[in-house]
Amino acid sequence: MPRLKTVQSKVTKSPRRPFEKERLDQELKLIGTFGLKNKREVWRVKYTLAKVRKAARNALLRRLVKIGVLDETKMKLDYVLGLKVEDFLERRLQTQVFKLGLAKSIHHARILIKQHHIRVRRQVVDVPSFIVRLDSQKHIDFSLQSPYGGGRPGRVKRRTLRKGDGAGDDDEE
Template sequence: MGDPRRLRKKYTTPGHPWEKQRIETENKLKQDYGLKNKKEIWKAETAVRKYRHLARGLVGITSGDRQAKETVLINKLKKTGLLPQDGSIDDVLSLKSEDLLERRLQTLVLKQGLATTTDQSRQFITHGHIALDGRKVTSPSMIIKVEETGKLGWYGKPIEFHRKETTVPTEGSKTIRRIDKETQKAGIELEKTAAEEILAEANETAE
């Protein structure tokens, strides 16, 4: 049967639970990327911290195999989009958790125009409406490689949804309808005033 698999945490929690600046930063990331909870932030921070640790270890190596190990690490990060094509070991040392969050499936679905909000993107993924190279994917936290970015699409029938308008309000919008109501109200008051004036003139003539 073999030994049972030991499950380990994929993240480390903050050392100080009530640090104001860190809490504010995490809340902003959670909102910007539509994350379910802060564990997803801690997972990203742990992964990025591991890459930085490996890079610092390579910087301190003076043996001949340093170049080979650097190439392996850099190429891996380039494939996942964490480094640009001209990235170096110094760029690895400056990686942030946001760099990894940008490569999540949930973020890229939004950027590809398959959703209008991060929450909608997460919903489409978990409900099985998103495909990667024709294969259904249901994990919003999945890290997408650079070569896979253009392979995102709908799984099955495309979902029709209303996109957010960034142009000025058009006819039929709430803004225009509100203006129409105000104009209509002003017109009624004008007609009422004119009728009162005509009635007053008629009374004067009769006298």
């Protein structure tokens, strides 16, 4: 039976400088402490750790750019450490509704959200602390069921319409 070919990825990375006193001593200490067979096993673990760190760094930066807290030109960990509370508070739905002019004040924005008047894309969101992604920001508007969005009119407007219809019927008779 023929042997199947497998794709093998790189598992180790040898050091750039072969003779560094500090690194050689550190590797020798690790070999003795953990009972490793050779330095290639140390290099394999270091390479795996480097891949995990790189993946975590990229995932964090990508996530912060996606929600709009970090700019694409500032995709470095130094900028992440410089983030402030205000950067995250700017991305809340309550703040975005006020900034877009859908509400008269920041407090009015909170009330509109809690009373189901605001939607993001097609989904009605009733959580003021909802973090709005950068691509969803342009899809914030009034709900279709909301009187602000052309839905059923509110209580006062319905009453005035009813009075207007009732008065019109009496005049015709």
